[in-house]
Amino acid sequence: MSVKHLAFSYVRMSTEKQIKGDSLRRQLEWGQQYAKTHNLLLDDGLRDIGVSAWKGINRKKGALGEFLRMVETGTITRGSFLLVESLDRLSRTQVMDALQLFTGILRRGITIVTMGPPEQIYTWESINGDFGQLIITLTVMARAHEESQRKSERIRAAFANKRKLSQLGVRTNSSPPRWITATQIAKGEFTYTLNERLPLIEWIFQRSADGVGFDRIAKELNARNEPTLKPSTRGWFFTSVANIVQSRAAIGEYQPHEGVDGKRIPRGDIIVDYYPKAVSEELFLRAQKITHRNRIGGRGGKYFTNLLDGMAQCTHCRSRMYILNNSPSDKQYRYLVCSANYRQIAVEDQTPVCSQGTMRFRYDQAEQFILDNVSEFGISDILQMRRVDADVQQREEKLASLSIKLEDTVRREARLLTVLESEDVDDLPGILALARQRTQEREKIEGLIRALRHERDVAMAKKRGLDPANAIQALRDAWLTAEDENDRYGLRVRCNTAMKDFIDSIQFDSREGSYTAILFGGYRAYKFFNITRVRNATQEPLVVDMQPLVNTGLWPSNLKHAEARQLIQHNLENTPAVTTQNYRSAKSK
Structure with a gap:
């Protein structure tokens, strides 16, 4: 009785949406039929769903990568089969990279079969003995890479246009933070409204501003069975809360990004007043300044045991x-x-x-x-903590707004300096002029902040203070x-x-x-x-x-x-x- 060889059916789809079509069923049925016809023992669990082959991610992290490691270690033995719909399922990288992957599999005695039509069988012997098959293979690989290259360029151009429109005031982001609802009003244009999750966002910011740590806030949310912003059965975590409190979208800002090698890189200036504000700028800043929210020093326990923590x-x-x-x-x-x-x-x-x-x-x-x-302690004699009336509160809010603008301006200024330091600058005079403008903007805002702080201090000094000892x-x-x-x-x-x-x-x-x-x-x-x-x-x-x-x-x-x-x-x-x-x-x- 002959020993059955193993056959591995590899299925890759770039997006999970493709599962809803007929492709998955068709590939699985073909693999089953091929294994039955050729007396092979089939393993159809080799799947990369939502994994792209454009940059070779499936080879580095996906199921294909695990398959390759098992081939290299000898766990998958010579004489085994790899069944794929077409060669572009394996790779859409540049031709030489794709060819290296392809020949590396064949060299270890693995037979690659593509569904076609027509059905193709590739072995180390066939690719070396049939020059025509090698030419067809290279042609398929080149076409797959070119298709992905053109698609990538179209997508990048589309996103670049969205970023440009966003800078001009058009609301183009179809996926705002989950406390904001996007309603399409035209092709590629949306309007935003705060939704039913707003009270939760306000509560989280207030707790953080009060000095409650992110871990503790997450624990409280889990204790009251508060649904997470993104549906999940795992509940709230430190990072879930931190991402909300540190998100500048809460004060209406939007930072366009571009995907580069799997990472989101900021592109262009921050756009203010892009979203409706979920919290005031004053509350946003207070929530950021509380150092206790960080994990440094450990948690405070159920009772916040150490009242002298930080002192x-x-x-x-x-x-x-x-x-x-x-x-x-x-x-x-x-x-x-x-x-x-x-x-x-x-x-x-x-x-x-x-x-x-x-x-x-x-x-x-x-x-x-x-x-x-x-x-x-005689606190009122020295500190003179004053009752915050409407006049002082107004100055505090202006200070918070100016502080945020200053942070944004400093970030823009630093970005221009980074551009100037690069060797490839097309418009050096224009960049220098813009850098000088940003520096002037920063200095102007710093002057306004100094003046406003003085006005606030004078206003507070005129009011009778509340001794914090009472509080x-x-x-x-x-x-x-x-x-x-x-x-x-x-x-x-x-x-x-x-x-x-x-x-x-x-x-x-x-x-x-x-x-x-x-x-x-x-x-x-x-x-x-x-x-x-x-x-x-x-x-x-x-x-x-x-x-x-x-x-x-x-x-x-x-x-x-x-x-x-x-x-x-x-x-x-x-x-x-x-x-x-x-x-x-x-x-x-």
């Missing part, structure tokens, strides 16, 4: 402090530890990054003491009584964000067993001491006030960060500390 530092090495023994039990203390010391991080010569930050600080006390004394206390009261887990998390995140407005850092000193909250660039500092094995402790901090140094001009302006840090530390060590009670008494005189 707590080791005095000795400036590494962040993180919570050790993050237990849900009230009977077990949580401690803040120097991350560098705890992880035993060392430099190249094995010298520890931090050998002094060895103390464990009670986290519950650190949070409690700082929150209990927020009202003592923080209100948030604290709210999360202590909140029953919903997501509400508690959001309230603590907002409190963390509010605290960062006036607390530069909280320095944990293991040698002294203290931690110091440094406010307003070092103008004032409040020192607490670590207390162990005591529940429900209270503590009155020591105050170090460096405001007199500012008033007398002894505090230099425009200090670099490292210099300012050194000066702050020097003043902390050499400025007398007093109790908050004595400090209040002195201030009242």
Whole structure:
């Protein structure tokens, strides 16, 4: 009894839409009939659907690529058959590349059969012995490449024309973001309206602006079974939320792109007011500026456990402090530890990054003491956080709009400079003139921003401020009584964000067993001491006030960060500390 050889039926279609036609059924039936007629054992699972052969993608990533690897390793043995509709199913690359693929398969003893008509059988022997078959093969390969080349050029020209029309104000994008509905009003022209997903987009931006991380937002959306923008059973992810918050389409902008080697490359300038705005520019910017949304530093857990995140530092090495023994039990203390010391991080010569930050600080006390004394920080005396009335709000919105325009102008200016640096510039005088124009636009916008910021600051200074201590206390009261887990998390995140407005850092000193909250660039500092094995402790901090140094001009302006840090530390060590009670008494005189 003869051993049956294997036959592999390879089906490739550039788009999934082609499945709906008759081609797939026809190819499969032909493969089955050929295998039956020639007593072959058929494997018809070799399919590349939605994979192009124009750039050889099916050879690199698709099922054909896997077939080639199995041929090379000997898993698919000599004497096997590869059944295809035509040679252009294998490749539409340039003739020599296609020929290399074709002969590489034949050289390893694989017989290629094409459906035709007429049906063709290719072997290493036949292609070397029949010059006519080789000429026909090369002709088929050349025609396949030319067809794809012409199609590619037509598509590129069509998209280039769409980009040109878009720059002239014609809405040509048929696939806007999924919170926008496109309605065709003419051939290749659309009108856009915000759809029923708008409230979701607004909610996501607001949560991000409040300081809630992308991971947490995704978790909340999954918990309430919110459908994803693109239908999926996998739910929301970090990237799902990040792509929405970082999309400038939310403020109406459209960046035309061009596909190059499978990548989307920006082409031309950003078009403003292309889409209807889903959120205000002010909200968009606030959502971008919240650093907590990033994954750096890990998640905050169900409760946003570390309220001091982003502020707590080791005095000795400036590494962040993180919570050790993050237990849900009230009977077990949580401690803040120097991350560098705890992880035993060392430099190249094995010298520890931090050998002094060895103390464990009670986290519950650190949070409690700082929150209990927020009202003592005298925030309204220095920061003067003002009530945002209609006048100030209007300036904030103008600033947000100008900031976005400045970012766009800088991007355009950089793009022109990149063009100028290239060796092949057709219109050098024109490009130089346009570059000068962009530079002037940027400088004009920067001037407007400076003037508007001054007007905003003057307007805010004329209004009586709201001490953020009151706001923080209100948030604290709210999360202590909140029953919903997501509400508690959001309230603590907002409190963390509010605290960062006036607390530069909280320095944990293991040698002294203290931690110091440094406010307003070092103008004032409040020192607490670590207390162990005591529940429900209270503590009155020591105050170090460096405001007199500012008033007398002894505090230099425009200090670099490292210099300012050194000066702050020097003043902390050499400025007398007093109790908050004595400090209040002195201030009242």
